[in-house]
Amino acid sequence: MPRKKQANTKGKAEELAHSLSETDQQKNTESEKSDNNAQTQAEEITKLNAEIASLKDQLLRSLAETENVRRRLQRELEDTSKYAITGFARELIDVLENLYRTKENISEDSINTNEQIKNISEGIKLTQAELLKSFEKNGIKRIYPIGENFNHNYHQAIVQIESHTAKPGEIVQVIQAGYIIHDRLLRPAMVGVAKAPSQTN
DSSP states (O other): OOOOHHHHHHHHHHHHHHHHHHHHHHHHHHHHHHHHHHHHHHHHHOOOHHHHHHHHHHHHHHHHHHHHHHHHHHHHHHHHEEEHHHHHHHHHHHHHHHHHHHHTTSOHHHHHHOOOHHHHHHHHHHHHHHHHHHHHHTTTTEOOTTSSBBOOEEEEEEEEEEEEEOTTTTTEEEEOOOOEEETEEEEEEEEEEEEEOOOOO
């Protein structure tokens, strides 16, 4: 083969090899870029997922706080509605108790023998009944715990009384009736509580 032809063939082979080498390098570069892009995208996705989770947590906390505030305001509104008449009720309690005392001080003999006293007694009874009805309508209840066990939530012990018949801690005397409005104490009942008789030699 002529030397010139061999040289041309060798040159073409070298060009082809160089071209293939460049192609491989280009492919490697593109592959590296693709890997880098995929890694970058994965990192961005991870970061976005973390941000989404954080925002979701913040949203849930805000919703929970809003619900707690709503419930608290609802309770306060209900309490305001239920106990708005507390001050007025305390004043009416004294009126009702005066009616009870007046009625108790009118003897049966006076009622039976005196028409005027009988009419007054009937008027007191009707007024008392109307007041009690109004109290009940507004959640106000009278506490007259004779015979019940002493309860420090509703009763105030004024005196201890020795008793052979009542068990210790039982209320044997009501000095002043108590009152509650719904589940809140307006005034404790003042009571005398039984205790065991003292031992005598």
